[in-house]
Amino acid sequence: MASTGGRQFNWFNLLMVICMSFGSMSYGYSASIIATTLAQPTFLKYFDLDTRPDATSLISTMNGLYQVGGFFGVFTVSYFADRWGRRAAIGVSALITVLSGALLAGSVNVAMFIVFRFFSGAGAFMILSAVPIWMNEVTPPRNRGLLVDIHGAALLFGYMVAAWVGFAFFHLQAAAAWRAPLAFQCLPAVCLLCFLPFMPESPRFLLMHDRHEEAAANLRRLHTSEEAEIELQQISAQMQIDRTLPSSYWVMLKKPSYRKRTLLCLGVTCGIQFSGILVINNYGPTLYASLGYGTAQQLVLLGGWLTLAFGMGCASLYVVDRFSRPKLMGFGILGCMVCLIIEAALVAQFVGTKNTTALSAAVAMFYVYVIFYEVCLDGPQFAYLGELFPTHIRAKGMNIGVAGICLMNIIWLQAAPTAFQNIGWKFYLCFIIPGTIAGLGIFLYFPDTNGIPLEEVAAMFGDVDELYSGFGDDVKAETEIVEGKTALAIEHNETAV
Template sequence: MTELNLVDQVHVEHVHKRQFRYYNLMVIGAMCFASMGMGYSASIIGTTLAQPSFLHYFKLDTRSDALSLISTMNGLFQAGAFFGSIGINVVADKFGRKMSITIPCILVLISGACLAGSVNVGMFIAFRFFSGMGSWWLLGAVPVWMSEVTPPKNRGMLVDCHSAALLFGYVSASWVGAGFYFYRPAANNQWRAPLGFQCFPVFVALCFMYWLPESPRWLLQNDREEEARRVLLKLHDRDEADLELQQIRNQITVDNRLEQSWMSLLTKPSYRKRTYITVGLSFGIQMTGVLVINNYGPTIYASLGLDTSQQLVYQGGFNTLAFGCGILAIFVVDRFPRQKLMSIGTAVVLATLVIEAALVASYPPTATQNPHALKAALAMIYLYIAFAELLLDGTQYIYFSELWPNHLRAKGMTIAMATIALVNIMWLQVAPTAFANIGWKFYLCFIIPGYIFAVCCWIFFPDTRHLALEEIAAIFGDADEIYRAPLEATKISLDMAGKSEHSEDV
């Protein structure tokens, strides 16, 4: 049997015999509480900024520097996100994937309580930083763990549960914020409770953490083979668990001989290509403006002539639609090539922004003068998020986690989350001023570079769908490194068997 045939046999056998178990669903579902906590804490600022009691308490309705303070609330959240993304690699590689989820859960829990209890604007802004750190740490750490405990043929569907849970957190934040707007206590502090509720999902995740499995890949990387075997036996049947254990073991043998430094991400061609793709994808999808439109949704609705209660209701509808489309995306993501799904998704969501910009530019934003134009503009915002969640949001996190080999996956996710955070610092910091001064022209900042990304994604990005994590390296020219160890192991086994037979004959 030739080496090529042996590689093909290992590849086909591994993919087609992999078993799916309900245990996979249970552990993914439990970890989704951490994802939900991230979504809630990231989204709650949208409805909080529309609460009259919040604006009055911090005097944001009268202060001359109100726009600057609101920008800082969002900007510091993203600054915290940048530092949180660094923790993904530092903690995940040294202390384990579970620990890299536990620490940010604690950060979100503590910062959520302090945000709800803030007594001045300085305290609120400071804990927005820590909330951003914990939230975005979770954003990257959870899909790393999920990708390493799920089978290739179902990985897209199961890891996309992370995105669906994020969106459920967004939905919850929107409707909780809207509900408390209509609750008028004597103390006029209804803005506090919605901020405090972000503690609940991460607390539940922390309660489950003891029973959730550690990544078998990380366990083997740290010479804990028996623990890894026990985890794999829970995830697959015995034959498949043994097969995956051998493949991971062989891969780690190779990993230990490979460069693992940050500098190697730029000096080694296959790693450099991954780095360029990761940065490009992070930058490109954020250039569609998805976080700006979510965080400043009430501001956008106000510019269309809606009052505060209508702004909150439409924001709730926006995130509810996003959640529904995120659920549908679970059943779509594995049916099409990853890069084509993201390229088409980018082009479609930008098309809705083009129409939105044209409507706002052509008609005054008042519901009484142009009711049909208002309805069309609102429809475009809703179509925007529908396509973004169906085609883009979950797919990007799956792609990030699949793109990198085991020994560099946490570093790769760190690069992705840090890039997203840096791009969002820029957009969220300038958005209030931009909406106030240039209005619809701000959309052009997303449309032009976004279409450039869509073309590049279609042409240059590879498809990683349905491939085992140890097999994706072949796309980047690492095939020899990935398969050399299994081939050598097979040859050694055959040689030993031949010698044994020869001894018996003698």
């Protein structure tokens, strides 16, 4: 029962994905606005961060606790997503983002600001997890990478807007100039909450809960008529099996095929975070300051960097479905590592000198770096995570992947100010060495899920007993993947990892 060729979605599907991407933008803005906030003289003065001896520690905590909030927050997503629906999980996440953003903007002391950074991180990372779950489940196989990658492009748009809003308010000579950019993070989440009642629920969630008529209607609204009928039969048949399967976090560690998926998931997200992307983003002004640039120049360079990132995120839409997922991500990580090697060499040799050409080259390396990251990594990772897991554990699998992002960033962001202060350029080695290993591992050994219907991915991991038998012939036709090096012998219950 093969899927149709060509375009499988209709324009309503695209419109709904774009509306849902306001949640992605909300995450991007929330995660990035701290970079310009920490460069705002009014913010530093209000909280005495320009004079107090523990300022470096407090700044590290502001960044680190955001990630801690995200780590704990994402594990609630599966509860809402599996019990009340994918839209419910997104709605709760957006509501937390709105409330925490408002209270951050209204903070009256540093303790209050730090506390609501925790809740802001929880809401933002919950959205980061919940939105691609929904996107993966409402998009068809052939176009899934392109449509899910809109999530990546939208969060980059949020990053870019945060940079330029922060730059604009830097020039506002008012004691409360730092508050408005923080409050602005509420806007995309409010827009998402307004759109949410009109957006279709995931057909896979509906069929998992035996709501067949709603699921059929939603599929016909979202996909071309021929593809909708094929998917309805596939998903309906597979859900009859999935509803009987265990779905706890424990079984994801205990069962070998689920454990393999989980390790692949963590390998991708943790491997990509070895690139050091959030350190460069959140401490961008600090890094540019170390190269001798003033505050206004720092904010312009950060804004330019994030604008390029958004452009490359849009370019990724045309790339993501044309290459093997592991090949694309592995190549992206290795490209980032080459940039960081050159960056480390330039910083080691020329920081503190008057060689403006070399210092400009160091800035240029950050710009080349972001091209590799955004074209190959940011959006494609979320398509891959959603494809790895079957419907009954997809929300939990996405939670684990995003929790891996949080965990890595807790380590990097908490350590970064002290590390740059004490060991300087050598801190880049903490990314270069493990990042190179991760990039090679993903490129050479991870299985490819590009273009495979979600209901047929189980066969790649040897779960033929969990796969509806009607898919057998199509699965065999699609399992020669990753340039023949990881051929999947389903009949012998082998896997190519």
